[in-house]
Amino acid sequence: MISSLAKRKKMKMTVSYFVLIPFLVFFLFPLYWMLITSFKTDTEITSLKGIPLIIQSKPTLAHYKKILFGTEFLKWVKNSLIIAALVTFLTMVISILAAYAISRLRFFASQYFGVGVFCTYLVPPTLLFIPFFKIVGSLGLLNTKWALLFLYPTFTAPFCTWILIGFFSAIPRALDEAAFVDGASYIQMLWKVFLPVAAPGLIAATMFAFTVSWAQFLYPLAYIYRGDQQVLTAGIYTTLIRGDVYFWGELMGASLLASVPVVVFFAFLMDYYIAGLTGGMLR
Amino acid sequence: MAKVTLEAVSKNFGKVEAVKDFNLEVDDKEFVVLLGPSGCGKSTTLRCIAGLEEMTSGQIYIGDELVNDMPPRDRDIAMVFQDYALYPHMSVYQNMAFGLKLRKHPKSDIEQRVKEAAEILGIQELLERKPRELSGGQRQRVAVGRAIVRKPAVFLFDEPLSNLDAKLRVQMRAELSKLHYQLNTTMIYVTHDQVEAMTMGTQIVIMKDGEIHQVASPMEIYEYPVNMFVAGFIGSPGMNFSPARIKAKESRLYVDAGSFELQIPSEKEKYLEGKKDQEVILGIRPEHMEDKSFAEKGVFTGSLKAVVEVIEILGSEVQLDVSAGEHSLIARVDARTQARLHEEIELAVYMDKIHLFEKEPPNQRVKTEERP
Numbered sequence: 001m002i003s004s005l006a007k008r009k010k011m012k013m014t015v016s017y018f019v020l021i022p023f024l025v026f027f028l029f030p031l032y033w034m035l036i037t038s039f040k041t042d043t044e045i046t047s048l049k050g051i052p053l054i055i056q057s058k059p060t061l062a063h064y065k066k067i068l069f070g071t072e073f074l075k076w077v078k079n080s081l082i083i084a085a086l087v088t089f090l091t092m093v094i095s096i097l098a099a100y101a102i103s104r105l106r107f108f109a110s111q112y113f114g115v116g117v118f119c120t121y122l123v124p125p126t127l128l129f130i131p132f133f134k135i136v137g138s139l140g141l142l143n144t145k146w147a148l149l150f151l152y153p154t155f156t157a158p159f160c161t162w163i164l165i166g167f168f169s170a171i172p173r174a175l176d177e178a179a180f181v182d183g184a185s186y187i188q189m190l191w192k193v194f195l196p197v198a199a200p201g202l203i204a205a206t207m208f209a210f211t212v213s214w215a216q217f218l219y220p221l222a223y224i225y226r227g228d229q230q231v232l233t234a235g236i237y238t239t240l241i242r243g244d245v246y247f248w249g250e251l252m253g254a255s256l257l258a259s260v261p262v263v264v265f266f267a268f269l270m271d272y273y274i275a276g277l278t279g280g281m282l283r
Numbered sequence: 284m285a286k287v288t289l290e291a292v293s294k295n296f297g298k299v300e301a302v303k304d305f306n307l308e309v310d311d312k313e314f315v316v317l318l319g320p321s322g323c324g325k326s327t328t329l330r331c332i333a334g335l336e337e338m339t340s341g342q343i344y345i346g347d348e349l350v351n352d353m354p355p356r357d358r359d360i361a362m363v364f365q366d367y368a369l370y371p372h373m374s375v376y377q378n379m380a381f382g383l384k385l386r387k388h389p390k391s392d393i394e395q396r397v398k399e400a401a402e403i404l405g406i407q408e409l410l411e412r413k414p415r416e417l418s419g420g421q422r423q424r425v426a427v428g429r430a431i432v433r434k435p436a437v438f439l440f441d442e443p444l445s446n447l448d449a450k451l452r453v454q455m456r457a458e459l460s461k462l463h464y465q466l467n468t469t470m471i472y473v474t475h476d477q478v479e480a481m482t483m484g485t486q487i488v489i490m491k492d493g494e495i496h497q498v499a500s501p502m503e504i505y506e507y508p509v510n511m512f513v514a515g516f517i518g519s520p521g522m523n524f525s526p527a528r529i530k531a532k533e534s535r536l537y538v539d540a541g542s543f544e545l546q547i548p549s550e551k552e553k554y555l556e557g558k559k560d561q562e563v564i565l566g567i568r569p570e571h572m573e574d575k576s577f578a579e580k581g582v583f584t585g586s587l588k589a590v591v592e593v594i595e596i597l598g599s600e601v602q603l604d605v606s607a608g609e610h611s612l613i614a615r616v617d618a619r620t621q622a623r624l625h626e627e628i629e630l631a632v633y634m635d636k637i638h639l640f641e642k643e644p645p646n647q648r649v650k651t652e653e654r655p
Contacts, residue, residue: 174368177335182382182429183356192381196372 031256038063038253045248063249072227073254076235080214081261083148083231087213088206090149091156095205098157099164100190104176114165121158128154129222136223145229148220152213160205167201168194203269211262232258285346285359285436285469286311287332292341293493294327301327303493305341309471309486314463316484317473320516324493325473326441332471333362333439345437356385361430362439366446367422369414369429375401376410379429393432400431403465404458420451427459431466440472444479456482477517481505489513507654511564511646514638520569520602525610526642527565529558538565538639542608543587548634551651555639563649566638569602572614574622578631585632591622605630 033052037045039059044050067073101107102114132151133142141147171194179189195202220234230238236254240247287309294302302324309315317325330336332343334355343350350358361382369378376397383393401407404424414422423443430438440459444452460483463470474480480487481501489496489504489512497509508514515521527540529547536547536555545565547555573583589605589612596618603614603622614630622628639649 172366172368174364174366175370177333177355178362178364178368178370178429179381180335180355181333181360181362182433183385188385193370197370199372 034252034256038249038256040249042249063247063253066247067250067254067257071239071250071254072230072235073232073257075228076230076232077258079145079230079235080232080258083145083152084210084213086149087152087156088209091153091160091209092202092206094153094157095160095164096190096195096202098161099168100194102161103165103168114162117158117165118162121155121162125155125218133223143224143226143229145220145224145231147223148213148216148231151219151223152216156209156212160209163205163208164198164201167198171197207265207269210265214262286344287437287469287471288342288344289328289332290342290344292328292331292343293339294324294331294336295339301493302331305493305495307488307495307498309469311469312467314460314470314472314483314485315488316480316486317471317488317490318477318480318484318516319475319490321475323490325475325488325490327493328490329362329439329441329471329473332437333360334358335362359436360439361433361435361437362441363426363430363443365442367414367426369422369425371414374411374413375406375417375425375428378414378425379432382429382433396432396434397428400428403431403462404428419447420455423447423451423455427462431462436469438466438468438470440470442474443472444474445476452479459483477519481517489516503654507648508638509648511566511640514566514640514648518568518570520613520615522566522568522638523610523612524640525565525567525612527563529555529561529563529639531559538563538637540565540607540610542610543589545585545587545632545634545637547651548584554651555649558649562642564640564642564646566640567612567632568636569613569615571633571636572612572616572630573633574616574620575629575631576621577617577619582635583631583633585634585637586629587632588627588629591624591626591628594622594624603628 036053036055039061040050040055041057041060041062044055044057050056098117102110102117132154136142136147136150139147139150141150175193175197176189179193184192215233216231217233217237220231221237224230224234227235227239232254236251236258240251240254287307289305289307292302292305293300305324305328307315317328319325327336331338332345334350334353338351345358345360370381373381379397379400380393383396388396397410398407401410404427406421406424406428409417409421409425414425417425423446426443443459444455447455456479459472463483472479472483484501486498487501487504488498491512497504497513499507504513504517508517511524515524525540527538530537530539530544535549536552536559538545538547573579575583575586587607589607591603591605592611593604595602595604598618600615600618601620601622603616603620605612605614605628612630616622616630620628639651640646641649
């Protein structure tokens with residue numbers, strides 16, 4: 001019996017790997033391709049005899065040198081980091097307060113606010129380009145990175161609010177009442193009870209806000225044209241593609257570097273993130 | 284330590300009247316139990332006292348202070364919730380210290396109070412644990428501990444034992460009674476369990492549909508229920524009710540239930556003179572019927588014949604479901620009974636303990652004695 005159980009377990013593992021490995025290859029292959037391309041010489045990349053999957057001639061660091069010292073790459077990284085961090089912070093402040101109010105306070109039409117918040121997220125961003133352009137212009141933020149600080153929360157805040165409403169609503173009301181009787185004010189209750197209890201939700205929302213602001217492409221492309229104000233995504237695109245000339249080696253290298261912070265961020269919070277997405281009430 | 288006074292308190296949820304014109308005075312150091320079936324408004328009343336629910340109208344005083352517009356934290360109360368409501372991210376110690384910390388008590392004072400409370404409840408070893416690492420009974424203790432450390436004027440309990448298993452409930456019941464004695468503080472306790480109410484309360488408030496039916500000590504409620512609802516709610520198994528008529532025969536009064544007839548004790552007769560031929564509801568508690576062969580003479584003066592339908596052996600006694608004509612009755616009789624299924628048995632009735640109620644709702648008690 002035992003041996004057959006062990007056998008069955010082994011069988012299960014084999015099948016799991018059999019299914020998982022193709023997925024792994026599918027998702028990692030582009031990264032691998034980017035990586036080797038970034039180390040190839042331009043001659044090899046453009047050569048018709050070149051084989052995409054391997055490096056044939058001597059690998060080079062020339063592309064990375066050009067990215068780091070021949071473009072404003074480091075400036076873009078700085079801009080992206082500043083914007084993503086500030087947007088994440090701003091988003092969390094707005095969403096936490098909004099979600100707390102919607103899930104706990106009773107005010108006029110409060111039960112419809114949650115749905116309303118989510119609906120604003122459903123409006124396609126392309127539809128908002130022109131009105132936003134006017135607003136950003138009238139604020140005098142056109143062509144500066146600070147425009148993004150205003151633009152990104154328009155889609156990060158509703159979504160994060162929506163996530164947090166779910167987490168806050170899952171906290172039993174008796175917990176609020178216990179805190180009230182214990183002598184907590186609304187703000188103390190939020191700070192000392194809600195935030196710690198809904199920690200997985202906060203992490204999920206933070207990660208969402210950070211990743212989305214880091215990866216956002218269309219808004220910076222549309223509103224910023226100065227190299228020193230640009231963020232990574234649009235900066236790479238506008239500088240390393242000129243007309244129909246693609247600087248493939250630099251493009252691949254820069255894109256790889258650009259994804260490093262997100263990978264680090266995810267690796268750091270991965271466990272919490274999964275707990276966050278799957279409900280994760282502590283009780 | 285304080286008395287609690289509720290004057291004409293009512294609470295509506297939309298069109299539903301959860302609590303209607305509720306008047307109650309809870310004396311200092313009393314253990315008052317609000318008892319009633321679910322949905323009777325007892326929890327709502329408690330939540331109004333706590334300040335978690337806003338009243339529609341009325342006044343609540345804690346001590347001599349009107350607390351109508353006071354938030355819960357200023358009311359000098361502590362509450363224990365049905366599902367404990369422990370903060371899941373805090374250790375037992377932090378859970379108990381939270382209220383004191385918010386009130387900015389000095390650290391040494393907090394430490395001392397938490398230790399004291401932990402000792403009373405026997406949870407000293409658990410102080411570093413998180414609530415999820417505790418069993419149901421331990422969580423319950425922590426919830427009580429969180430209330431104790433605050434040293435409030437009034438303790439409020441909202442069905443605190445209903446999530447525990449039967450054995451633990453009995454144990455916690457005794458401990459809460461002990462705690463009341465130790466702390467010597469006003470406690471208001473909500474439950475739907477009449478055994479809890481009878482065993483713990485010094486006063487019981489019986490509620491139904493948002494109204495008070497009776498306020499009295501446990502024994503008084505058992506002996507002199509004011510109406511059929513109260514009579515049926517207290518006691519297990521519940522009181523037997525049979526429609527009957529007061530009948531005069533040979534200068535004595537009888538309760539005539541059709542298939543049986545019981546002579547009313549002479550000391551009760553004078554109260555019923557004016558009730559001749561009136562229809563009433565006869566109430567007999569199961570424990571006030573006995574197998575005639577084992578009944579104490581001169582006490583169990585009534586008797587009736589019935590057919591045994593079910594025999595439940597409880598060890599210390601036997602519970603018989605019997606039918607006397609159209610009446611189904613339950614009797615708790617001596618364990619030595621020779622009763623056999625589907626055979627006739629003669630049951631003796633403790634006539635001093637019978638109850639009569641008016642036939643028409645609200646089925647008020649018919650007076651048959653002077654209350655002590």
